[in-house]
Amino acid sequence: MSSAALALILLILACAGMRAAGLLVAGRLKPDHPFVRWAGSVAQATLTAFVLAAVIAPGGIMASLPLVARVAGLAAAVAILFWRGGLLLPVLGGLAVTLVLAAL
């Protein structure tokens, strides 16, 4: 077995373990339990950090999109969300703004 395949199997098992452990802990708790609320808060803050890091300082190929295009795209998506609601329209609008500014 190649090291890439073995590494993937180990990662799959670890991810399944983390999901199972979370569900096991959650099985004894109600949605308003402080630990559940803390976990939700951490997950949401992690997602926020992921989004902002991907927009402000992305790694890899996403960095080839100019900063101004990335920031303006996210700002446009949020503006369309508060203006019209929904999810598809804001995402497509944000992507369109990003692509237009990247092409200039």
Next chain:
Amino acid sequence: MIFRSACREALGAPALAMAATFMAFGAAVQAAGLGMGWGLAAGQLVYGMPGQMVLLAAVGAPGGALPAVLGAVAANARFLPMAVALGPWLGPHVRLRFLAMPFIAVTPWAMAMRRLPDLPPADRLAWFLGFALTSWTVAGLSTWLGHLVAPVLDGWILAALLFVNPLYFGTILAGDTRFAPARRAVLCGAVATPLVLLLPASWALLGAGLVGGTVAFLWGQAKERRP
């Protein structure tokens, strides 16, 4: 009924975000010289893009992929708090909740945390399974398609496909800020984001999330205690 309605719901913006991201991943797997089987196993069974990308990046590195497993696990460590937060919303049957286990990932989690509190407890697991199975299927098909068309995609298109992901989650988070606890978590997560650049890459996201999320939680507790 609720299962089918959740499937339809997953086919809008969530499917666009999943398709774009997993297509880019499939193309990156092909570019790294790995087979379709590796890409599909990573996409469907890891089902957590940061960890997938950390592992994929390490495949071509001098030390090989094995030393990167810990970093990839850390990059996906958010699964633990996500499962803790989601579990109590997955209906009254604790054992049946484990049907949802393979599908706990950012897209289904983010939508479920918005939708499940408004549904009757008996419908919640069916909604989650309908939404999550559809997203998971879209992810698999997109990985396959990305691997197949990789030779004809240029870097600019890949970058645009990958950027759909932060746009989509940014939109979801902005929508969630109408609720005070989510508003605090998003604000504190944003303030903690510079830690992503300071901490070791494999722990950066989780570190920022732990600091930002804990401060947001304590802020909420303090507000509740105030008369």
